[in-house]
Amino acid sequence: MAGTVERMTAYIKARIDRGTLEPGNKLPPTRALMHQFDLSDNAVYRGIALLKAEGYVTSQQGKGVFVADRRALIAGTERVQGITRPGEEIHHKHSIRTEAPAWVAEHLGDGECVNRARTVRRGEAITEASQSWVHLDVVAVVPELDEPRPCNPTWQAVYQERSGNAVRVVHKAFRARIATPEDREALELEPEPAEPAAVAVVRNVYVTGDRVIGVGEAVYPPDGDITVP
Known part of the structure; x- marks a missing residue:
């Protein structure tokens, strides 16, 4: 049975929140995430896009996706x-x-x-x-x-x-x-x-x-x- 984007993003966020993935750490490549979570390449891209929007990761052109150094929102x-x-x-x-x-x-x-x-x-x-x-x-x-x-x-x-x-x-x-x-x-x-x-x-x-x-x-x-x- 195919995996879900939600499962992939929840797993990665949990590792970042626990500190087992630290700022600057590189995420596995797309193909590895496809295999680990049984997802299509488009589904992995979508999950990474959501993680970027939530400030968990950032991408560097030609280098990959990395855990972000999160900053506080000016709000409230x-x-x-x-x-x-x-x-x-x-x-x-x-x-x-x-x-x-x-x-x-x-x-x-x-x-x-x-x-x-x-x-x-x-x-x-x-x-x-x-x-x-x-x-x-x-x-x-x-x-x-x-x-x-x-x-x-x-x-x-x-x-x-x-x-x-x-x-x-x-x-x-x-x-x-x-x-x-x-x-x-x-x-x-x-x-x-x-x-x-x-x-x-x-x-x-x-x-x-x-x-x-x-x-x-x-x-x-x-x-x-x-x-x-």
């Missing part, structure tokens, strides 16, 4: 405060009123909300493409949410300052997925390569008191240097 409270890394620039893309997608409505509730999109750029490369879905109650306090321009530094920080209500991140979900056409467009990636590429996805839920006021999703490109600790 720091992103609420508008903190970026040196050399990063935030570019606002749009602010529109829309119906909440199903996964957002599970947290925010059904109905209309404000969808805001932005990118974080370092030089010519986009290092993050993110969206927020914000409850209309917040717009009463931060009316510029309806305007096609950024809030300085973030809508969460502005709402917190004006309302006096602390905004915190109560839930952060991390996963990897094979890049969708929408992901590739947002990150300005080249057309789909022969080998599948994965992106890292972080979802946050923003709360004040006991109320959810916003939901966010950030997408990070393949081979990015941002991982969840």
